[in-house]
Amino acid sequence: MTFVVTESCIRCKYTDCVDVCPTDAFREGPNFLAIDPEDCIDCAVCVPECPVQAIYADEDVPGDQQDFVALNAELARAWPAITRLHAALPDAEAWAPVKLKRAELKR
Template sequence: MTHVVGEACIGCKYTDCVALCPVECFHEGPNFLVINPDVCIDCGVCVAECPVEAIFDEKDLPEAQREYVELNLRLAQSWPLITGSKEPMPEADAWAEKSSKREYLVEMV
């Protein structure tokens, strides 16, 4: 099992989780973060740090977000590694309140 970044991260990119990761498994896209499952050691320290509760243990991922398992795997292969905290996206607080954001995920870097 691994951890998965889900839909709530879209448009936010709070990176509190990245700074705590002991194995550097986060990758950054234009408006979303993903976890590389091949690197994640399933320690879980990132889960509590996400202010929008976007990170799940794979077994706890809501059924409606199961596609994010594959998305994290696929996008981690092409998106650059992120190893430290950055400022969130400019409108992160507004995006944090939104739901059903999948259509806004930008996959191209």
């Protein structure tokens, strides 16, 4: 099992989760974070740190977000590791409550 970042992260990119990851499994894109399934050790310490509840165990990803399991794996191969906490995107607070953000994902 691995953990997966889902749609709620898009255009927010809070990095509280990155700061607690013991294996540096997070990858950073322009406006989204992904988890590398090869590096994730299923420890779950990132889950409670996410202020927008975007992280799920792969077996618990909501049905309408299942494509994020494969998307995390794909993006993790292309994006660099992020290992330190930094500020969220400037308009993260405005985007946090928005539910439908897939079209906003930048690769």
